[in-house]
Amino acid sequence: MxxxxxxxxxxxxxxxxxxxxxxxxxxxxxxxxxxxxxxxxxxxxxxxxxxxxxxxxxxxxxxxxxxxxxxxxxxxxxxxxxxxxxxxxxxxxxxxxxxxxxxxxxxxxxxxxxxxxxxxxxxxxxxxxxxxxxxxxxxxxxxxxxxxxxxxxxxxxxxxxxxxxxxxxxxxxxxxxxxxxxxxxxxxxxxxxxxxxxxxxxxxxxxxxxxxxxxEETKVTRTLPIFDLAGIAHFSATADGLSPADRALIERHHCYQPYFWDPLGDDRRCGSIAERLDLVPARTLVTLWLGAALHHPIAYLEHRLAHLNSTDRLLVPLGRPDAAPPRRSEPNxxxxxxxxxxxxxxxxxxxxxxxxxxxxxxxxxxxxxxxxxxxxxxxxxxxxxxxxxxxxxxxxxxxxxxxxxxxxxxxxxxxxxxxxxxxxxxxxxxxxxxxxxxxxxxxxxxxxxxxxxxxxxxxxxxxxxxxxxxx
Incomplete structure (x- = not known):
């Protein structure tokens, strides 16, 4: 045996x-x-x-x-x-x-x-x-x-x-x-x-x-606060942490997408918002971020659930990118x-x-x-x-x-x-x-x-x- x-x-x-x-x-x-x-x-x-x-x-x-x-x-x-x-x-x-x-x-x-x-x-x-x-x-x-x-x-x-x-x-x-x-x-x-x-x-x-x-340290840790602030602004009537002009820019160029944060860092779309928030001291940014979530819990929850639906691929359309294994290498x-x-x-x-x-x-x-x-x-x-x-x-x-x-x-x-x-x-x-x-x-x-x-x-x-x- x-x-x-x-x-x-x-x-x-x-x-x-x-x-x-x-x-x-x-x-x-x-x-x-x-x-x-x-x-x-x-x-x-x-x-x-x-x-x-x-x-x-x-x-x-x-x-x-x-x-x-x-x-x-x-x-x-x-x-x-x-x-x-x-x-x-x-x-x-x-x-x-x-x-x-x-x-x-x-x-x-x-x-x-x-x-x-x-x-x-x-x-x-x-x-x-x-x-x-x-x-x-x-x-x-x-x-x-x-x-x-x-x-x-x-x-x-x-x-x-x-x-x-x-x-x-x-x-x-x-x-x-x-x-x-x-x-x-x-x-x-x-x-x-x-x-x-x-x-x-x-x-x-x-x-x-x-x-x-x-x-070397970059601004990578700021992507989550910026994404959440934009999401809260999208789902709420006000925009804690973002100016009315920021919120208008996000809505006009459709920079908030539950799929990913990337449009917020795109210079051709809403990169100016990320650039401004990158200059804010880290502690101040965290305070703005957490404060917005506490002041607008429903909007924060709507934003996180929208993203969770996207990343878990539940109620989404066919053909979502970044799912199939890559066929060829990135041009370089x-x-x-x-x-x-x-x-x-x-x-x-x-x-x-x-x-x-x-x-x-x-x-x-x-x-x-x-x-x-x-x-x-x-x-x-x-x-x-x-x-x-x-x-x-x-x-x-x-x-x-x-x-x-x-x-x-x-x-x-x-x-x-x-x-x-x-x-x-x-x-x-x-x-x-x-x-x-x-x-x-x-x-x-x-x-x-x-x-x-x-x-x-x-x-x-x-x-x-x-x-x-x-x-």
Whole structure:
């Protein structure tokens, strides 16, 4: 029996290695988007800014010694992605859950996930690092073995990188870590630990970015207050923090869009507002921001709900941009090229999938909430505990978008979507889902999908490009 399980784990692991190699060949040397181009420009110039995570640019600068372009970073994130999925799949196969192991590989190979993972971005760097960390934990935990010290060190390093490589990653990683630690803690104690951990990481991140990593400070932290002030002004009769002229300009040029904050920073539209607020002392801007939210709570709530609907892609039209995996690299003068036409075909398949509920974060949220309730109702076990940690991580990150998000790109949701998919595999592999949970969760999911489908069929088709969304 043990020999058969070991053989199954080897076969599944070999399958992950094959898929990793196939991804490297198909998408070589990786896809770069606008953010990636700007970070590579920092690598070449040696001047680092905090608009994008400096840890990624610094890491890229180290790998640049191995070769130019995006290829070194592309190899790292693809290798981490399939290492994590391969370890988790092999661990499931080793425990006799071969179908679950195969399901993990199928999920990783979906054009929606695989296509995005080929893009060298902070989001995919985060996804690769987190999957590798979860895979290492799962390899030992699913066998009910103690994790060796070197593996713990590797997990800590991966988690630290993932935390620094996305500004909002803290809302996913701290909950994941807290739920994974094997210390005896009640659920409310873990909740307090999550809050304390998030606050601690938020406090130490700026000194790390500006001090340790030497990134120059930009106005990136002002985008959220400016977006919220514009949203409050749009939904209220008055405009705390903005002058009547500002509000008139926003309305005249349609600079407020729940989809993203970008028109407010566009010089051709409302950039003058952002430029003026950039000169306001940080403490004053925060006071204006919080004061406007307190004085106009209904308008603030309308604005945040409008954006949440947009980023969760519930009641939105067909053709929303920034959802399909990129087919080619952003035009640039830095020598960053595009992958082969075969990769473009797979990305096109991923583009079809994003128009289905598989590409709607709101659908994954419903599944995550259902899985959370199922996991909480089960006794402790390695698959259940890992599934619970993934569910909490996904839901806390998604919850953070209700307050701190400023754009609706699907790539921001890659980790929650993948975490929820793996959560369901772990739960189903252990035992069938309870009938009550399936009925309740299924009914809510059907209602969400029905509402989303109706919106997509009835609303005018969305502009399919970034420039189109700018208007």
């Amino acid at each position: 043990e020999a058969r399980s070991a053989r199954a784990a080897t076969i599944v692991g070999a399958g992950a290695a094959f898929l990793c190699l196939a991804a490297l060949v198909l998408w070589w040397p990786g896809v770069v988007e606008y953010d990636s181009v700007e970070q590579y420009r920092q690598v070449l110039s040696g001047v680092y800014l905090d608009w994008h995570p400096p840890i990624m640019a610094r890491f890229w600068a180290v790998l640049h010694l191995l070769g130019p372009g995006a290829a070194p970073m592309f190899v790292v994130q693809i290798a981490l992605y399939w290492l994590g999925l391969g370890l988790l799949a092999a661990a499931l196969a080793r425990s006799g859950r071969v179908r679950a192991g195969v399901a993990v590989l199928v999920i990783g190979a979906l054009p929606l996930f695989a296509g995005w993972q080929a893009a060298v971005l902070k989001d995919t760097q985060m996804l690769g690092a987190l999957l590798a960390a979860v895979g290492l934990v799962g390899w030992w935990r699913l066998a009910e073995k103690r994790i060796p010290i070197p593996a713990i060190a590797a997990v800590c390093l991966l988690m630290a990188y993932a935390t620094l490589v996305r500004a909002n990653a803290v809302f996913a990683i701290v909950p994941l870590v807290v739920m994974l630690v094997p210390w005896p803690m009640r659920l409310w104690q873990r909740g307090l630990a999550i809050v304390a951990g998030v606050l601690a990481v938020l406090a130490v991140t700026p000194p790390i970015n500006h001090g340790l990593l030497g990134a 003068d830095l020598g960053l090229v595009s992958p082969s036409p075969a990769a473009s075909a797979i990305a096109r398949a991923g583009g079809w999938l994003v128009e289905t509920p598989l590409g709607w974060p709101i659908a994954w949220i419903v599944v995550a909430a259902t899985g959370l309730l199922v996991a909480l109702g089960r006794p402790k076990s390695p698959p259940r505990d890992l599934a619970l940690a993934l569910a909490v991580s996904a839901l806390t990150l998604e919850a953070s978008f209700a307050v701190v998000s400023i754009a609706s790109d699907l790539r921001y949701h890659l980790w929650p979507m993948m975490a929820v998919a793996l959560m369901m595999v772990l739960l189903v592999a252990e035992r069938p889902l309870p009938r009550r949970a399936m009925i309740l969760g299924g009914a809510i999911l059907i209602a969400v999908v029905g509402a989303g489908t109706a919106a997509r069929l009835s609303l005018p088709r969305s502009p399919g490009t970034y420039q189109g969304m700018l208007g």
